[in-house]
Amino acid sequence: MTNLLTTAGAAPDLSSRWASKLPLQRFALGLAAAVLATAALAAIFPQLLVDQGPYDIDPTNAFSPPSPQAWFGTDQNGRDVFSRVVYGARASLFIGIVAISIALFLGAVLGITAALGGRWLDLTIRRFIDVLYAFPGMVLALVVISVLGVSELTMAIAVGAASAAGYAHIIRAQALIVTRSDYVAAARALGHSPARVLIRTILPNIVRILLPLATLGVGQTIVWATGLSFLGLGAKPPAAEWGAMLSDSRNYVSLAWWLTVFPGAAIAVTALSLTVIGKSLQARVEGGRVG
Amino acid sequence: MSANLATNVDSRSFVDSEPLMRVAHLSVSFRRDSRWVKVIDNISFDLQPGRILALVGESGAGKSVLARTMLGLAGEGAEIAAERFEIEGVSVAGDTPRQWRRRRGRQIGMILQDALTSLDPLRSIGAEIGETLDAHRLYAGHDRRRRVLDAMAEAGIPEPEHRARQYSGQLSGGLRQRALIANAIVANPRILIADEPTTALDSSTQRQILDLLKSLTKRGAAILLITHDIGVVEEIADDVAVMKEGRIVERGDAREVLGAPSHPYTRSLLAALPEGKPKGVRLLAAKPAVAAFAAPASAAPRSPQVSGDAIVAHHLTKRYQGRDGRTLVAVDNVSFRVGHGQTLGLVGGSGAGKTTVAQILMGFLNPDEGRIEMLGARWSNLAEKERRSRRRLIQMVYQDPLGSFDPRLKVEHILHDALDASGLKDRSVIRRRSLELLDFVGLQGSRLTAHPRELSGGQRQRVAIARALAPQPSILLCDEPVASLDATTQAQVLDLLADIQSQLGLSIVFISHDLGVIQHVADTIVVLKDGRVIEQGSAQSVYAAPAHPYTRELFAAAPRWRARA
Known part of the structure; x- marks a missing residue:
């Protein structure tokens, strides 16, 4: 043993899943979890994080840049941007979560029915999904909003409906994998009733993949929803909502960068954290499937 | 320029018997739970041009880690120590990943086990093979295409022009394996590492691939063949190294x-082989692990029908409508019977209809014609309601036990679920x-x-067997239950099945492509080809x-290993 050499390359799959995580990955996961915990706290108990209200106007103090008194500066009416970002978490997360719930519910109904409902139902639903796919999501969302009117809830419905097609596709594929698996065959061979096989074996294994999908999806729907708010189709100024704040600030971009940067950063950091957590959940679920 | 290269390479002679790879005192360690574990322990070997060195051993012996180390892919955090580590006379100790990348494919080719997952399903075979050339900036334009087709022809792929445009999903298992071999040899490496290259193939395809590997050595390649199949070693290896727990013993x-x-370890490996050992002979010397297994008083009588046959299949026929409208006959007029407490071996290559017969036996498919009687009563073409109460009587053990367990469940839940189904x-x-079942x-x-x-x-396979036994079946359908296990484990599982059969008087239908295994377990044999019974x-x-020419061909193709007792 004279010379010592090390080589790098694909990580060996010798150690357990968690132990094999690199320190950087673990750090990113921890950071993402901390960001989301903060966002959740802001959404539920904003008053714990700030003492100033999001709508407290102080015209004498308008457009003041970030300072120890106002961390994120103030806007054209002298409202504290930090307080507005904190209070805005509720509306943005609400829209994101409601939207993804609607998307996954519709996706699950369509996907599972297509997979389990026999050939003709499958064919019909798949054509329907294809048509939904062919529509640009934004256009679809605009249609829903123009029919139902402008509000945070209708926006959530619009975003949810517009992204349902993609989830229906994924869920249908998973449902097919599960129904054709040996473990479902084994459950049937044991003489379990079809209802029991469906409820105890097939559905839980389809639902398993929903949690990571939901986590990844919330980040996307928040970005979408803020996009709609930016267009004035969701939350309206002066509402403290991240997208609406962005929209509100666009006239002052050259004057007060902090009005745009901080709500934008809140959106980006939240979406990114959700993606990090979602990816990790997905790896766990898939690890469970593949072994 | 590239054309010259091709001729140079082809005319490379191997009269110089300098080893292509020399490894002396190689050790590889991994950090596991903050301890260093030596996975490869002080191994030395040379790879000579024109020779095949077989590395045999059970899973976990370190064979694959060794193969990856030889490709510079031992993995991050691996600690490698060697006194000598040379490829074509050049020391590669301490080389960077970049240097290794230039070597892989060009100097060392790798042939993997699972051709289906090793090929990109979204690219044609030709594109995939060509990429190896691109990676090494070898050949361009017309020469590149020529070389890809040549490599495919060398790998024994018929009509390479046509096949190069196809995708991995359109090829049979044998052709996919050949495509992988073409990919490994396209850049003319002189060293080939083949990791279980024939494990997933049926015996006649296996034979062709082994012949192909042998022919590659004739042109000066040095092959390191990793396998757990002693039959393969006997068939084509020149030298053999037996590995156990990271060492060559x-x-x-x-x-x-x-x-x-x-x-002694080599002797036990050889003794574990089922070939040439008739039914009833234990493969491993150990005493039956199976203790007396008392059926609970509440249990239904195990075999309601004592006389007659456990299964009678009458003229089963199953047709499928192909995509192009043609009718495919998967099972064609198949009849057989399985006596009580007997084992029927179902043999045939891939596509012979074994799986369809299994599906019909399990009551998951109804035959278009013909019928099955199980334990004296009708079993096929029943309403599911009538069938369900009797389903527990026939249970199945699958090739991939992990895939047959609900991924959410632990062992206890798997068994609970099975016992619950039988009414407990x-x-x-x-x-x-x-606990009794596990024991x-x-x-x-x-x-x-x-x-x-x-x-x-x-x-895992033991758990699968325990689950199958939970509802106290009379019949066990085993679909390639030992195909993915190494020799010793295979022997343990086969012994276990034999013990269970003699204890419980089960009837077994045993599906396998491995003739040695079938010979050991079966009382009667049914040979299927293209959906028809050609011999029983x-x-x-x-x-x-063997009366039918196909059976004889099947036997001749199987790597022959006769226990030297």
Whole structure:
């Protein structure tokens, strides 16, 4: 043993899943979890994080840049941007979560029915999904909003409906994998009733993949929803909502960068954290499937 | 320029018998739970041009880590120490990943086991193989295309022009394996590492691939063949090294080592082979692990019908409508019977209809014509309601045990679910029976709380057998149950199945492509080809004098290994 050499390359799959995580990955996961915990706290108990209200106007103090008194500066009416970002978490997360719930519910109904409902139902639903796919999501969302009117809830419905097609596709594929698996065959061979096989074996294994999908999806729907708010189709100024704040600030971009940067950063950091957590959940679920 | 290169390479002679790879005192360690674990322990070997060195050993012996180390892919955090590590006379100790990338494909080619997952399903075979050339900036334009087609032809792919445009999903298992080999040799490496290259193939395809590997050595390649199949070693290896727990325990000329093994471990490996051992002979010397297995008083009588046959299949036929409108006959007029307490071996290449017969036997498919009687009563073409109450009587053991368990469940839940299906509701009774079942298949009770992922391949198959036994079936359908296990584990599982059969008087239908295994387990044999029964009879008579030419061909193709007792 004279010379010592090390080589790098694909990580060996010798150690357990968690132990094999690199320190950087673990750090990113921890950071993402901390960001989301903060966002959740802001959404539920904003008053714990700030003492100033999001709508407290102080015209004498308008457009003041970030300072120890106002961390994120103030806007054209002298409202504290930090307080507005904190209070805005509720509306943005609400829209994101409601939207993804609607998307996954519709996706699950369509996907599972297509997979389990026999050939003709499958064919019909798949054509329907294809048509939904062919529509640009934004256009679809605009249609829903123009029919139902402008509000945070209708926006959530619009975003949810517009992204349902993609989830229906994924869920249908998973449902097919599960129904054709040996473990479902084994459950049937044991003489379990079809209802029991469906409820105890097939559905839980389809639902398993929903949690990571939901986590990844919330980040996307928040970005979408803020996009709609930016267009004035969701939350309206002066509402403290991240997208609406962005929209509100666009006239002052050259004057007060902090009005745009901080709500934008809140959106980006939240979406990114959700993606990090979602990816990790997905790896766990898939690890469970593949072994 | 590239054309010259091609001719140079082709005319490379191997009269110089300098080893292409020299490894001396190589050790590889990984950090596991803050301890260093030596996975490869002080191994030395040379790869000579024109020779095949076979590396045999059970899973976990370190064979794959060794192969990856030789490709510079030992993995991050691996600590590698070697006194000598040379490729074509150049020391590669301490080389950077970049240097290794230039070497892989060009100097060392790798042939992997699972061709389906190793090929990109979204690219044509030709594009995939060509990429290896691009990676090394070898050949361009027309020459590149020429070289890809040549490599495919060398790998024995018929009509390479046509096949190059196809995708991996459109090729048979044998052709996919050939495509992988073409990919490995396209950049003319002189060293080839083949990791279980024939494990997933049926015996006649296996034979063709082995012949192909052998022919590659004729042109000066040095091959390191990693396998757990002694039959393969005997068939084509020049030298053999037996690995156990990271060390080489015995090495030498293949014929000498296999003919007169000196190390006890090599002897036990050879003894574990089922070939040439008739039914009833234990493969491993150990006493039956199966303790007396008392059926609970509440249990239904195991075999309601004592006389007659366990299964009678009358003229089964199953057709499928192909995509192009043609009718495909998957099973064509198949008849057989399985006597009580007997084992029927179902043999055939891939596509012979074995799986469809299994699906019909399990009552998942109804035959278009013909019928099945199970334990004296009609079984096929029944309403599911009538069938369900009798489903417990026939249980199945799958090739991939992990895939046959609900991924969410631990061992205890898997067994609970199976016992629950057979009508047991009392939790304490279920728990007691679960422990009995585990004990019966030779697993410790503490395994109840394990997830199947945490178990070894053999242990998983034991859990699968325990689950199959839970509802007290009369018939066990085993679909390639030992195909993915190494020799010793395979012997343990086969012994276990034999013990169970003699204890419980089960009838078994055993599907396998491995003739050695079938010979060992079966009382009667049915040989399928293209959905038809081409031969059936008692195991002895079929083996002693196969009547049909296809059966003879099948036997001739199987790597032959006769126990030297």
